[in-house]
Amino acid sequence: MHNADEQIPHAEWQTRCELAALYRLAAYFRMTDLIDTHISARVPDQPDQFLINRYGVLFHEMRASDLVKVDYAGRTLRTGNDAPSGQRVNVAGFTIHSAVHHARPDLHFVIHTHTSAGIAVAAQEHGLLPISQHAMKFYGKLGYHDYEGIALDLAERERLVANLGSHKAMILRNHGLLAAGGSAAEAFHEIYFLERACQAQVAAGAGGQTLRLPPETVRLRTAQQFAGDNASGIMDLAWQSALRLVDNQQPDYRQ
DSSP states (O other), rough: OSOTTTOOOOHHHHHHHHHHHHHHHHTTOOBBTTTOOOOEEEOTOTTEEEOOTTTTGGGOOOOOGOEEEEEEEOOOEEEOOOHHHHHHHOOHHHHHHHHHHHTTTTTOOEEEEOOHHHHHHHHHHTSSSSSSSHHHHTTTEEEEOOSSSSSOOOTHHHHHHHHHHOEEEEEETTTTTEESSSSSHHHHHHHHHHHEEEEHHHHHTTSSSSSOOOOOHHHHHHHHHHHHHHHHEEEEEEEEHHHHHHHHGGGGGGG
């Protein structure tokens, strides 16, 4: 279903639909935090612009037309559906997402969450432990960024991207999780596995038993297996399956 406003190029509309689907999936898998946290997407053929949620719209009700287009200077270029020109974009969301999009042109979708498990692992000194298959996907491929307070200071962007480095996922200490990808499929795959890894770690720790860590060779091998030649095909297959979840429930995300 295409938008009624023909001023939006087809490629941008497709990206809007994929981004709205990511919001709906985050709600479906319980990775929301009321009106906080955010997911963004680079605007096709506009490397200095990205789309992000209109502040105050819940994830489960996000539509393609609700998304706000902004540039790296924080200027609103297009408002969301039925929104006044003075609508708000989450300031912390702008700081985090503009930093990643500007520094990493290979990452087109960026997801930031505050889940209970994600925050719990972010508060643990040792961070994510290689105790599960899900966690070993990120072995040697996970950044860490120390907490500096609510991300309102644009100067923090420099440190955020330095800590992310060449990775596609990062734990924001005492705060939450960040995952990104070159496509919606990859970004979804990253945040899904990172969230599940954190859930497993919290559950394992709650058992009060000594945790078993596989040997280094196995950790490295597993990480390499996740990044194998068929990785993108598996991600796309999972993404198409996930899209059926939202299409079968509330296809109005494409509006």
